[in-house]
Amino acid sequence: MQPIKPETRQAVTDSAVSVRNVSKVYGDVQALKDLTLEFPRGELTSLLGPSGCGKTTLLKIIAGLLPATSGEIEVNGQKVTGPGPDRSFVFQDFALLPWASVLRNVAFGLELRGVAKSEREAIAEKYIREVGLAGFEKKFPHQLSGGMRQRVGLARALSVNAQVLLLDEPFSAVDEQTRRKFQEDLLQLVKNEKKTFIFVTHSIEEAVYVSDQIAILLPRPSRVSEIIRPSSFRDKSVDNIRRDPEYLDIVDRIWASLRSYVE
Amino acid sequence: MTLLGYRLPALSSLIIWALLWEVVGRLGLTFFIPPFSEVVATLVGLIPTRAFLNALWVTAYAFLAGVFFAIVIGIPIGILMGKNRIIDELLLPWVNIFLSAPLTALVPVLMVLFGFGTKTVIITTTLFAIWIIILNARAGVRQINRSLVEMARSFGASPLDAFVKIYFWAALPEILGGVRIGVIRAVKGVIIGQLLISIVGFGALFELYSSQFLMAEFWAVLIVLFGLAFALSEFLAYLERKVSYYAASR
Ligand SMILES: Nc1ncnc2c1ncn2[C@@H]1O[C@H](COP(=O)(O)OP(=O)(O)OP(=O)(O)O)[C@@H](O)[C@H]1O
Ligand SMILES: [Mg+2]
Numbered sequence: 001m002q003p004i005k006p007e008t009r010q011a012v013t014d015s016a017v018s019v020r021n022v023s024k025v026y027g028d029v030q031a032l033k034d035l036t037l038e039f040p041r042g043e044l045t046s047l048l049g050p051s052g053c054g055k056t057t058l059l060k061i062i063a064g065l066l067p068a069t070s071g072e073i074e075v076n077g078q079k080v081t082g083p084g085p086d087r088s089f090v091f092q093d094f095a096l097l098p099w100a101s102v103l104r105n106v107a108f109g110l111e112l113r114g115v116a117k118s119e120r121e122a123i124a125e126k127y128i129r130e131v132g133l134a135g136f137e138k139k140f141p142h143q144l145s146g147g148m149r150q151r152v153g154l155a156r157a158l159s160v161n162a163q164v165l166l167l168d169e170p171f172s173a174v175d176e177q178t179r180r181k182f183q184e185d186l187l188q189l190v191k192n193e194k195k196t197f198i199f200v201t202h203s204i205e206e207a208v209y210v211s212d213q214i215a216i217l218l219p220r221p222s223r224v225s226e227i228i229r230p231s232s233f234r235d236k237s238v239d240n241i242r243r244d245p246e247y248l249d250i251v252d253r254i255w256a257s258l259r260s261y262v263e
Numbered sequence: 264m265t266l267l268g269y270r271l272p273a274l275s276s277l278i279i280w281a282l283l284w285e286v287v288g289r290l291g292l293t294f295f296i297p298p299f300s301e302v303v304a305t306l307v308g309l310i311p312t313r314a315f316l317n318a319l320w321v322t323a324y325a326f327l328a329g330v331f332f333a334i335v336i337g338i339p340i341g342i343l344m345g346k347n348r349i350i351d352e353l354l355l356p357w358v359n360i361f362l363s364a365p366l367t368a369l370v371p372v373l374m375v376l377f378g379f380g381t382k383t384v385i386i387t388t389t390l391f392a393i394w395i396i397i398l399n400a401r402a403g404v405r406q407i408n409r410s411l412v413e414m415a416r417s418f419g420a421s422p423l424d425a426f427v428k429i430y431f432w433a434a435l436p437e438i439l440g441g442v443r444i445g446v447i448r449a450v451k452g453v454i455i456g457q458l459l460i461s462i463v464g465f466g467a468l469f470e471l472y473s474s475q476f477l478m479a480e481f482w483a484v485l486i487v488l489f490g491l492a493f494a495l496s497e498f499l500a501y502l503e504r505k506v507s508y509y510a511a512s513r
Contacts, residue, residue, distance in 0.1 A: 064417075065416060065417060083416055083417045083418070084419070085419065087417075088417065088418070089414070089417040091410050091413070091414060092410075093408070093410050095408070095410040097411065097429075097432070099435070099506070108418065109418040111428075112418040112419055112420045112424055112428075113419060140508070141509075142509060142511075160418065
């Protein structure tokens, strides 16, 4: 893998997604309270925090799948009122149509947007190749491993060419080796696709490994306690990141601030 | 079943029952049971007759129309009930009441309302079949994986898209199960309707044969009906197996 040119990352000044003073109340549970966060364009931002702190809730509000109780979300300067073609979602449980082939699953986002069959299948085939599933187009989800299913979900999200990708713990259901491969692929993808990624994870190492920016959320009512931007190791080759002193420092620092919430 | 080490085909036990029937018939214990061979001979002779073909056609027409309405009305209602709580609470008590109600008692009322003809038979057939179809479609929708619905919404699916492309297919294994049971009930519905009206289709034939003690004809027609109902049920079970590949992994 080639090093990412520093200019391309530092040139980013504007936000693809802005979350302003968002609160979310479920009945008598306050899941989010007055949360404000900027997501720089073309970067990967991780949302990291203990279980139940509202990460999925925040992601679904950004996706337009859930209304916020108060506050507002802007995507490219446009206020979010519902799902839109500028965002696509990768689901933790893959959310594949079990009755449809890989090809139709990947093309399904385009199908719902009314793209003609031949066109959408050509696009889907391209992304199936891109995520390394060439040759599996005719297979059905139940014939695939967990890792392959998540690749299908990822290809589907990519094929609609949305500016913002929302990923809810996409790697939590795959084994450790596959997960590491996915993390490397994700870095490559962020570099190649020039899209804004919002990535929910439980894993501190994973967040530090893949992120340009890490937002640490604290438990209910959840707010952003800290924003960390790794600076040096992002330019290194993927094999060296995990040995980088800054990487190790940040992992320790995050663990120090989260450990009090575990128990 | 195996006999002396040989595997016998699945329906071979029927041969034993046919033999038993033949023996009982030959003993002449009751006029009610003629020998099986006589029934078969009557059956073969009966099938090409005008009366039989006419009855078959009238019955098939009423049956297919009744099942058609039960399916095209029942499935959307069931899906709507599964999706929408208000509709569900409004309709569920009625569906449950009608599912277990002795619908035969309603047929005389239907005759008064809709006349002594095919229309009443069709409505009876629909009434027999529809409730279980509704309940199964509802159950199918209720077990649907929420994230499939969210996925469709996140890609901008309209409510109609979601209905046709997600809910229907996700509920299809249950829907087909409901249709299979509904169709079996529809066979009852169409015959009961015809018997009570007793001037149409097989109802008229049964009336004729039993009033004139033509037992061989009576049994022959009955065998045809049983055979058709069984074949239909097996065909639907086959369709159900075709979607079972994803029923387990939804
Ligand atoms: N539909 C709902 N109704 C009521 N409460 C909810 C609902 N969805 C989430 N919650 C509550 O809101 C809080 C945040 O939930 P959320 O799923 O966003 O957390 P999370 O950070 O994604 O957790 P995890 O890391 O376990 O996935 C939790 O306490 C949860 O119980
Ligand atoms: Mg979550």
